[in-house]
Amino acid sequence: MAAALLGAVLTACGSPASPADPTGGRPPLPSGVEVRFPAAPANAYLSLVTDQGESVYQIAVPVGATSTAVDSLKWSAQSGGAVDIATLMPAGANVTVTTTGARALLLEWQMWQDRNMNGTLETGEALPLMTHDQVAYADVPVEVEFTTATPRMRQRWSLAQGWSRAEHYVYLPDGTTTYQRSLSSAPIQRYTLHEPTPLTSQ
Incomplete structure (x- = not known):
């Protein structure tokens, strides 16, 4: 009955764990952060990039590998590039921010194949893989609510202070045309x- 009221199924890019076991029964991560993906081709790399496509961290991935631990200390200095979180909102959005002036930064993982073996991501080398979860930084705990027209969606961001995995959920309540989306800091930093x-x- 409750599921019917929600309509579309609540989904996430990550793998949510039960509150009783936040690790999902898996062993702790040596580095604290892990990225999973389909079997890597030869000469594959994993990069953490900004919205502008600038790589702030890069690691080679062995052929055939389906996951890798990454070192979050290597990009911690990027917190200096955080901006007023209100500026990350879509133009024209009606925005409510709990902490005025809170600064944030969102980064995303990208996997690519170095076809010309020069160690640099170039046009045509990105693999068709992505995740809606993002690597997030906030200088203070902050929540943001706003709506967008295309797609028609009500969004809520809830970011913890410091670095975290911002986990993405989206669902369409029964009988409505407005999606509900959240981007919230999660305790386990496993990206897929x-x-x-x-x-x-969905």
């Missing part, structure tokens, strides 16, 4: 890259 899907994918 998959084939591209729309922001509203």
Whole structure:
């Protein structure tokens, strides 16, 4: 009955764990952060990039590997690039921020194949993989609510202070045309890259 009231199924890019066991029964991560993906091709790299496509961290991935631990200390200095979180909102959005002036930064994982063996990501080398979860930084705990017209969506961000995995959930309540989306800091930093899907994918 409750599921019917929600309509579309609540989904996430990550793998949520039960409150009683936040690790999902898996061993602790040596580095604290792990990225999972389909079997890597030869000469594959994993990069953490900004919205502008600038790589702030890069690691080679062995052929055939399906996951790798990454070192979050290597990009911790990027917190200096955090901006007023209100500036990250879509133009024209009606925004409510709990902490005025809170600064934030969102980064995303990208996997690519170095086809010309020069160690640099170039046009045509990105693999068709993505995740809606993001690597997030906030200088203070902050919540933001706003709506967008295309897609028609009400969004809520809830970011913890410091670095975290901002986990993405989206669902469409029964009988409505407005999606509900959240981007919230999660305790376990496991990211999963998959084939591209729309922001509203179920």
